[in-house]
Amino acid sequence: MRELSLELLPNQAPLFFQIYGYFKDGIRQGQLPYGSFLPSIRSCAHTLKVSKNTVETAYQLLVSEGYLRTIPKKGYQVVHQAETLVPDPGSASNDALNKEIQIDFRYGNIELSAFPFHPWNKARNTLIAHYQSKYEVEGNSQGEYLLRNELSRLLYESRGVVSGPGQMIIGSTPQQLLSLLSQLLDRNRNVIGVENPGYDGARNTLINHGFQVRAIPLAEDGISIEELEKSRANVVYVSPSQQFRNKLAMSQDKRQQLIRWVRSRAGAGSVKYIIEDDYEWEFRYDDRYLPSIQSLAPEKIMYIGSISKTLLPVANLSYLVLPKAMLPLFRLKVREYDQPVSRLDQLTLAHYIADGYWHKHLLKMRKHYEEKREALFEAISRYESYFVEVEGKDTGLHAILTVKTTKSESELIASALEKGVKVYGTSRYWLHPTSEYPTILLGYGALSCDEIRMGIRRLTEAWFGPA
Incomplete structure (x- = not known):
């Protein structure tokens, strides 16, 4: 039986999500190479002392994201090729860089703690209990x-x-x-x-x-x-x-x-x-x-x-x-x-x-992210003489900052990193670039209001010196 170096924390994220994250990191870092098989659901459940349904849910999530495939009578096989030759500077495998980054304006990052796991898990557990005797994993190709x-x-x-x-x-x-x-x-x-x-x-x-x-x-x-x-x-x-x-x-x-x-x-x-x-x-x-x-x-x-x-x-x-x-x-x-x-x-x-949970959660999160948005634009307004334009006041979880400088996009990103702040360029979104100044993408979904303010202050210092 394969040993797993995973300690489940009952009071943190759901158990299936912790198992999913453990195997996902192993696959992405190359510790579970392409073509290898994960432990069987039964043996993994036995080792971690959880139900088979918990392990199956984690495995199915990995299947849905393209990390695994199921092979009848063999199990779950890794089908993701780890990028070991050219490390992703934003991945968990580059520990040295991650330790230097104190504020990450990555678009798409979120606060996992803001999600209401209790009603979600309640609905999931009810379904698991209902389907205990018979559960068709594949389902309808068009969706349920x-x-x-x-x-x-x-x-x-x-x-x-x-x-x-x-x-x-x-x-x-x-x-x-x-x-x-x-x-x-x-x-x-x-x-x-x-x-x-x-x-x-x-x-x-x-x-x-x-x-x-x-x-x-x-x-x-x-x-x-x-x-x-x-x-x-x-x-x-x-x-x-x-x-x-x-x-x-x-x-x-x-x-x-x-x-x-x-x-x-x-x-x-x-x-x-x-x-x-x-x-x-x-x-x-x-x-x-x-x-x-x-x-x-x-x-x-x-x-x-x-x-x-x-x-x-x-x-x-x-x-x-x-x-x-x-x-x-x-x-x-x-x-x-x-x-x-x-x-x-x-x-x-x-x-x-x-059951109305989605609508209730949406209203709560709109208010939550609106507060962060206001903190971002308030912080940027203090240094508005350095910037040409900022876009994104009314929608979404990110903003686009056009910087009044002769520096290139890559130079702005590099100098921000020296201050412990990671930001992202936007040149990739152009098929035929035409902008006069470099523009930077700022995602704020996972940052607190204090982190947002500190991040903008550090960016201004990195690009223009002390204000």
Whole structure:
């Protein structure tokens, strides 16, 4: 029996999440190499003195994130290749660097303690008890009906999305669902426009699937319709709730212009579509309500969204809503694909939403992160003479800071590290860079208000000297 150097802490994160983190770190650091097998569920449960359901949940979470695969009669095999030749400076394997970083403005980091584990675990334990005698691990390739039904109702109430459970596909991440969507679209007939600057994960996914991709510049209220028409693209990928790089919220007028574009005649017998990534719609701090573009033309929009990791840190879970006309193509091409999100996570979330916990948690977290946002912009305002612009006041969990300097992006990042502060560049989001000054991404989700203030003060000292 394999020994495990893991001490479970009952009063910390859920036991399954501690087991998941232990194996995930081992895989990423190369201690569990590609092709090796994890201990069996039975032996791992025996060694750690936990239930088999707890271990199975941890393993399924690793499967859903692409670290493991299940092989009948053999077990769970590692399918992630550790990057041992070029260490990731942000990974746990680079201990020396991590010790130097005191404040990390990494976008996507969150406070795990803010998640209400008690109602989540209560719903999960009820499901585990219900399915003790028989539990089908694989489930429905399109996603569990209960969850698709709850999400369909939730999206209609909050975003105006018109859909039924049959139009919805559950996936792990928006990028994974975009990859699936790429297999439904004919790359020989479709030219895809993307926002420039914009989310590089989406752009690269489309390029890797062989599509012709056109960079469409942004106007003040969103993507340029004039440039979109010039590009001859017949599909366009947009993130209207908050355009990732420029933090724009697309205006209602621009949304109507996009609808007119998508309903206009396409050349060479092709059909026009919009891929709407409704990225972080949950985190708007002003009073304006702008419904999804999908609500304006359901037959023309492929709608992608996700349950923010800030709201659901225990699982990756996203969704794709297809126009009804595309459902036969889905059933023909990819219906038999394995579902990447565990049934247990899906069913737990369905009950979590139905019982009202999700809405209650969302309202709490909006207030929580709004306080951090105010601390960030208050701190930046003290040194506003050094900065050209700061974007992101009304949406999301990050801000974009344009720095008035002759230094390069990499030089700003390096000098910040010398002060113990880690920040991130934005040049990767441009297909064709045009900005005059370097811009820096600041994620504040995992930082306290005091850490945010200290971080901004140190950044100013690193880039411009003592104020």
